[in-house]
Amino acid sequence: MYYKILFGILCFSFCSCKVINNYQTECYSVSEDATYIIDVTLESKSILKDLSKIKINGIDGVLFRGVTGKNCVTQKPLIQQTKSEVINNKFINSIYKNRGGCEKYITKIEQLETGPILGVSKQLYQHKYRLTINKDLLRKDLINAGLLKELNSIF
DSSP states (O other): OHHHHHHHHHHHHSSOOOOOSSEEEEEEEEOTTSEEEEEEEEEESSOOSOTHHHHHHHHHIIIIIOBEESSSOOBOOSOOSOHHHHTTOHHHHHHHHSTTTTGGGEEEEEEEEEEEOTTOSSOOEEEEEEEEEEHHHHHHHHHHTTSSOOGGGTO
């Protein structure tokens, strides 16, 4: 457990990403028009005033972690390389450095719940949002950036 935490701290100390590690993504549904509807749960020390953390963590989950399935099949991450292998890519940097870099992929955001986590010595808040992410547009931009191969180029 401690090795995973240490590894996570080391990985994220070398990049300028503002991704908060203590988040979870869960698939709510996958629609016919190739959009993911995911629930993103995030813990923070204060109430969120800016939704960019939720949005970036939602995109990060789709790109690098995948989305666990509860109401739908678990979705694999779009990028198979590790984050440290692609962190210097111009496209990836544009998503994380610019607060609005992921805006065009998120078509809807809905707050589900926000409140303090009870029974914790430090005051922590849990935020749960539902995001609708345009997976096809994200995939197309990943192909244009050279991070994914087109399906027809495989055959």
